[in-house]
Amino acid sequence: MPRPRALRHALAQRARALTEARWFALSVFALIIANAVLLGAETYSGLAREWHHWLHLAEHLCIAAFTVEIAVRVCAHADRPRDFFRDPWNLFDMAVVACAFLPLVRENTTVLRLLRLARVLRTARFLPQLRIVIVAVARSLPGTVSFLLVGALLLYLYAMVGWVFFSEANPGQYGSLGRAVLTLFLLMTLDGLGDAVHAGLEISRWSIVYYASYVLIASFVLVNVLIGVVISSLEEARELEREQSPTPDAPSAPASVPPSIPAPAPIPAPAPVPDPDVDLRTRIAIARKALDDLEAVLPPFLAAHPPGPAAAPVPARDTARS
Template sequence: MAVFCVILLNAVLMGAETYSGLAEEYRQVLQAAEDGCLVLFTLEMLVRLGACADQPKAFFRDPWNVFDLVVVASAFVPLVRENTTLLRLLRLARVLRTARFLPHLRILLVAVGRSLPGTASFLFVGALVLYVYAMVGWVCFADADPQHYGSVGRAALTLFLLTTLDGLTDAVRAGLQISRLSIIYYASYALLASFVLVNVLIGVVLNSLDEAREMEKEASRAQPDPGRDGPDAADGDLRDRIATARRALDEIEAGLGAAPQAARPPARQLEASHTGG
């Protein structure tokens, strides 16, 4: 929680620096606060690295640990410190470290990353549809509406803006003044681009979101339980073995129930032989 609060404080300081008057008046205070946040972030990373000193691979196996380390260590790289724009972008990346403390945000970011391959396919199909409709729009409306369809680039930009259905009414009215068949052009594009393709993209993202949730659950199960380490874990294993041995003895006694009494060995002897004394 302390690190989480420092990350939020760092975000507030970055926002305060965007006000020129405030930044000029409290320049030294803001710089000192920024240096203090950097010191705390560095101490946190040193503690986390020290905690994983016996298992360094476990630290670098977690992508969030690698992300935190790169973001914090970049502030000490000479070339980065001299580049103001790059340094500000990397400072902004510290705000994304809050995802490590918010499971739902972490799941969302993982889902976005896993949806990139499917999104690439969607972008290819969407670009193909956009290009075909842009060429048709250029052929049909270039002379009457050169401002929007004077070239394939302008036509593609116009159709891309119409994907959100914003301005579709004005476009349809302008098209009807050119030809009544334009209603077929705009209706088919709105149906294909705004409904079919967008819903396909939503389906890809939702599928990746389900996969990210499963990965988060598996990672939670894989984490060791502190209560099961040390002597308590050994005692728990011993109790489990004793319980298993007793169940086996009960099954043996039940199986020997039909045998003569003299042929059955005593239960204590069975238990001693089964548990090794």
């Protein structure tokens, strides 16, 4: 009998092949868009009353389809279930689908519609650029919180200064701390700045310094800092998406030769055995050529270097005496 581990591995492979198919992603994306269209159709009272039964049936079909999708994604991680819960998008999808089965949520129409609206955010799973933007917004939250704290301190400081100088002459905008904060918050968008400057000049010429410094710090410096934080988070999100994107597998080694064992060197072919008759004729030809060269060089050499007188032969008797 096959082992349970082998069964889980086979199930995970089949489910993974299904979830990685292009038609599966397109089907889920189309289902999410259809669910968003149904949610928008329910906002028309006449259409909702006339097609109430069909809209209710379509909602149940969407829930069933989303449940099957989540089940297939869970099966795709049957051999390594921890990896499923490490992906935040998987947790988000499971939470949105699971909440539709809770009794308290099903009884509360407002909460149920909000959860159905959250399904539209699942389109980010199938759109890489939208997913990068959402991740960038989430990563920029710490910097945005710091920006909000600095902006709140700036608003409080200028609101107190504006209340001190303009509360009596302009109580409608600076009569209290709350009114002053609201006025300066609107001025941060440069809306009504001209009217505020003209009204301030009627009170004091120094009001131009107040408004100019506030607009320079709030509308230019702080807003550019916020844009810088968002752009930096967007680059980080792109780098993170690039790291998590699957890379093409390297070409594998041939099945006959393991990667760790080098391939054997080719065996050289044996040298041909020379023919004895051919080898003898070659040697004779070489010897003849050497003799011809010697005969051509020897006469000039003897003419340039004549041999000396030959030594006299020794008498035989002297040789015998000695």
